[in-house]
Amino acid sequence: MLFNSADIKPFKFKQIVRTGIERATARLFSKFSSGCGSLFTELIEIDSIEFVSTGQYNAHNILEEAVKFVGGNAKVIITTYAITEEPARHLYRLVHNNDIESLTVLVDKRIQRHGIGIFAFMRSFVNELYLLKIHAKVTLVEGKGGYITIVQSGNYTKNARIEITRISRSPEAYFFHKKWITNEVDKLINHSVYAGTKE
Numbered sequence: 001m002l003f004n005s006a007d008i009k010p011f012k013f014k015q016i017v018r019t020g021i022e023r024a025t026a027r028l029f030s031k032f033s034s035g036c037g038s039l040f041t042e043l044i045e046i047d048s049i050e051f052v053s054t055g056q057y058n059a060h061n062i063l064e065e066a067v068k069f070v071g072g073n074a075k076v077i078i079t080t081y082a083i084t085e086e087p088a089r090h091l092y093r094l095v096h097n098n099d100i101e102s103l104t105v106l107v108d109k110r111i112q113r114h115g116i117g118i119f120a121f122m123r124s125f126v127n128e129l130y131l132l133k134i135h136a137k138v139t140l141v142e143g144k145g146g147y148i149t150i151v152q153s154g155n156y157t158k159n160a161r162i163e164i165t166r167i168s169r170s171p172e173a174y175f176f177h178k179k180w181i182t183n184e185v186d187k188l189i190n191h192s193v194y195a196g197t198k199e
Contacts, residue, residue: 036065039167043069048168055160060087062150062165063139067099070143074099077140077181079106083156088118091156095125104128106181108135130188138177147174 036057042049059080067074083105094100109131111119122129137155141148146169154163168174 036061037068040065040069043167043169047170048166048173050164050166052162052164054162057163057165058087058158059137059139059150059152059154059156060090062152062167063141064090064094064099066139066141066148066150066167067094067143070141070145070148072099072143073101074141074143075102076100076142077104077106077138077178078156079134079136079138079181080156081108081110081135081137083107083111083115083118083122084158085118085121086158087156088122092121092125102127104130104185106130106132106134106184109133128185130185132184132188134184138181140174140178140181142174147171149173149177151177 039049039051039062063076063078067076091100091103095103103126105122105126105128107119107129112131119129137152139148139150139152141150149168149170150165151168152163152165154161154165
């Protein structure tokens with residue numbers, strides 16, 4: 001082992017960068033130890049945040065804060081390699097409470113072998129659920145308060161591994177990822193290789 005995650009000391013470094021269109025962005029590198037809500041407080045003034053965590057957060061917690069940030073009734077698109085029961089139930093609650101208006105999930109085909117119960121449960125509340133070979137972990141959140149793009153190394157699971165996350169409120173980032181995801185969905189539909197939609 002090169003190092004133990006417990007040896008990583010909390011740190012924070014903020015760098016303001018001016019882009020070609022003079023929009024301020026910031027990259028925040030930190031050992032993330034506070035609640036997810038504090039991340040979105042930072043996003044009020046800046047365009048993007050990057051951080052590393054040693055297991056103090058999970059993808060579904062960050063999603064919930066993103067939904068709050070855009071004002072609820074959000075349209076959400078998720079791509080992930082894996083999803084387990086607790087995050088799936090968290091998604092169900094957000095849909096059931098109308099915090100998420102529509103939910104599209106693209107998940108790796110392995111869920112049919114290693115998570116058939118989760119797959120069946122998700123089909124009951126996910127608007128569009130697609131199976132494909134995928135390892136990308138992207139979450140897109142759209143609401144009246146804007147666009148949020150979350151790109152991370154972690155899946156929709158609980159884990160204590162070192163993971164990285166980038167959160168952006170840039171519309172350009174949102175539509176860049178939405179375009180390739182939409183293209184993959186179109187290919188699945190055209191070849192009739194998809195899990196189906198919620199009725």
